[in-house]
Amino acid sequence: MINVKIITWFGTLELDDSEHLVDCDILDRMDIDHLARRMREIQQETNDIPPAGYDLCDAAQECGFVSNGEEYVSLLHQVSIQATKYGVAESYTPDMRIIQAIGTLDDLDEAANLLSERLSEWYGLHFPELDKNTEQLANFVATHGSRSTLSAEDALFEKASSSMGAELSDTDETLLKGFAQNISALYEDRRRIEDYIIGSMGQLAPNLSDIAGPLIGARLISMTGGLPRLARLPSSTVQVMGANRALFKHLRSRAPSPKHGIIFNHPLIKNAPWWQRGKIARVVAAKISLASRIDLYSGRVELSLKDDLMVRIATIEAAHPNPPARSTVKSGKGKSKGGRR
Amino acid sequence: MVQKEMSDGIFNITKGSRRGLATKNLDPGAGVYGEKLVTIEGNEYRMWNPKRSKLAAMALKRMRIPIRHDSRVLYLGAASGTTVSHVSDMVPDGVVYAVEFSARTIRDLVQMCERRSNIVPILADATHPSSYAHIVGPVDVIFQDVAQPNQAKIAIINARRFLKNGGHLLLSIKARSVDTVASPDKIFKEEIRTLEADDVGFHVSNRQDLSPFHEDHMGVVAERKIVKE
Numbered sequence A: 001m002i003n004v005k006i007i008t009w010f011g012t013l014e015l016d017d018s019e020h021l022v023d024c025d026i027l028d029r030m031d032i033d034h035l036a037r038r039m040r041e042i043q044q045e046t047n048d049i050p051p052a053g054y055d056l057c058d059a060a061q062e063c064g065f066v067s068n069g070e071e072y073v074s075l076l077h078q079v080s081i082q083a084t085k086y087g088v089a090e091s092y093t094p095d096m097r098i099i100q101a102i103g104t105l106d107d108l109d110e111a112a113n114l115l116s117e118r119l120s121e122w123y124g125l126h127f128p129e130l131d132k133n134t135e136q137l138a139n140f141v142a143t144h145g146s147r148s149t150l151s152a153e154d155a156l157f158e159k160a161s162s163s164m165g166a167e168l169s170d171t172d173e174t175l176l177k178g179f180a181q182n183i184s185a186l187y188e189d190r191r192r193i194e195d196y197i198i199g200s201m202g203q204l205a206p207n208l209s210d211i212a213g214p215l216i217g218a219r220l221i222s223m224t225g226g227l228p229r230l231a232r233l234p235s236s237t238v239q240v241m242g243a244n245r246a247l248f249k250h251l252r253s254r255a256p257s258p259k260h261g262i263i264f265n266h267p268l269i270k271n272a273p274w275w276q277r278g279k280i281a282r283v284v285a286a287k288i289s290l291a292s293r294i295d296l297y298s299g300r301v302e303l304s305l306k307d308d309l310m311v312r313i314a315t316i317e318a319a320h321p322n323p324p325a326r327s328t329v330k331s332g333k334g335k336s337k338g339g340r341r
Numbered sequence B: 001m002v003q004k005e006m007s008d009g010i011f012n013i014t015k016g017s018r019r020g021l022a023t024k025n026l027d028p029g030a031g032v033y034g035e036k037l038v039t040i041e042g043n044e045y046r047m048w049n050p051k052r053s054k055l056a057a058m059a060l061k062r063m064r065i066p067i068r069h070d071s072r073v074l075y076l077g078a079a080s081g082t083t084v085s086h087v088s089d090m091v092p093d094g095v096v097y098a099v100e101f102s103a104r105t106i107r108d109l110v111q112m113c114e115r116r117s118n119i120v121p122i123l124a125d126a127t128h129p130s131s132y133a134h135i136v137g138p139v140d141v142i143f144q145d146v147a148q149p150n151q152a153k154i155a156i157i158n159a160r161r162f163l164k165n166g167g168h169l170l171l172s173i174k175a176r177s178v179d180t181v182a183s184p185d186k187i188f189k190e191e192i193r194t195l196e197a198d199d200v201g202f203h204v205s206n207r208q209d210l211s212p213f214h215e216d217h218m219g220v221v222a223e224r225k226i227v228k229e
């Protein structure tokens, strides 16, 4: 006769081969917090689970953990709520922070652009000759307010004194200055968030940061929903990731049609001659996949990754120094002579 | 003002301009997600919109909902608990194990659970029933609304572990989450075939298209009948 040990949320039980309880080691039912933490822990374990159809409520009564079914449910209710709360708290992982930070970056861009455009419209009524926009415009308005405050030494003094724009009342000036200060602060925030991402990526995914660059790396994590998921993706997927989104955007809003995923913003790819880009993208994507796996499983910094990448890129560059000859004939099927590929 | 029980714990209510499905509020005085509360003869009911719940749509389609006042229910895909709260109303003497894998979504559910003592919230992936096997015991009913691929498979592995013999599966199959190109009809057939082919012992007794309440969704009621070895 072989007894089996099973783990339950209220303790460890021993069953004989016809599933009868022979022994139990139950936990302190008053210590909800301990029960909850343990419940969370054993959820990660898939060993020693009760046999299919095993009635935990009956067993808990047999062990003397509770005296009836109602008590069982009531206690389980309390413990599971607490355990779920721990689970929710655990879900705030470093990659969640990065995902939120990337989202914040995008929101800030959108907000800053929108508000800058408004500022430009409004302030343009007063000083249309001012050739500034976005952050520069916001900083200018925030510091100077009305164009009449520019001193004679200022490079823009000429333009300001001969402006065709309307006068700015004191009230309007105060208002616009305040508005512009807020916009400047958004750009300031944006830089802070970027620094934050760079710093966090260095800790969470140093290899990925090294290969993809921290911002592209962070974006890949954000698109897949976390480092573990990114690490699981085939590199062919990594290579085109972000293209679909651009495609939908293109279809919706006549944005330029996308050719490539977000890794094409990588300087090694973006700055390469066009005929090498696809090939370089493939090796960069492969290294990104590898890097994210190393980050997930070992966390050790592997400097050889980047070296190896550079060697491979050098090989590609050497093998394809010139653009492929454009075929003038409309490529007829079967006629292909296997031009340079 | 009429109130007729169309199935255990599910009422058909007409009071003034309010009519429709409702469950008897287990937590009188409090709503859960902004639903209307109606009091009839001293009992408070929570109106239940079939557009917000596959289960309510199934009930309205006259599918038999085999949930009793003392049922143990395993609910897969609990989300923020809209439907779970009504199931909780239906089983004042039972229990609902509410499984949801998104930490973001389960937050609302947890808050609701604090007020409803028959719900056991579980943050877990329904494709890995072993991750909650130390918590959930045998159940009379599995209700599943996960809206993701392999819906029949998920139901099967959970039934094998938790569903009593003679117990019921209430399944909402979403056509679009299984496969985006195949026609819904084909997907429904395929999923039902998977259910019945498995040796877990499912017999599908009813299936209904849930439109117009939910497009491309099918409700399925199946019973687990294991032939004794």
Ligand SMILES: C[S@@+](CC[C@H](N)C(=O)[O-])C[C@H]1O[C@@H](n2cnc3c(N)ncnc32)[C@H](O)[C@@H]1O
Pocket: B052, B053, B054, B076, B077, B078, B079, B080, B081, B082, B083, B084, B099, B100, B101, B102, B105, B124, B125, B126, B127, B145, B146, B147, B148
């Ligand atoms: C359509 S919603 C459910 C709505 C809910 N039944 C209601 O009526 O209030 C589907 C839910 O299933 C969850 N889900 C999807 N796959 C899951 C899985 N494998 N395990 C647990 N939950 C899952 C999703 O996070 C989502 O919250």
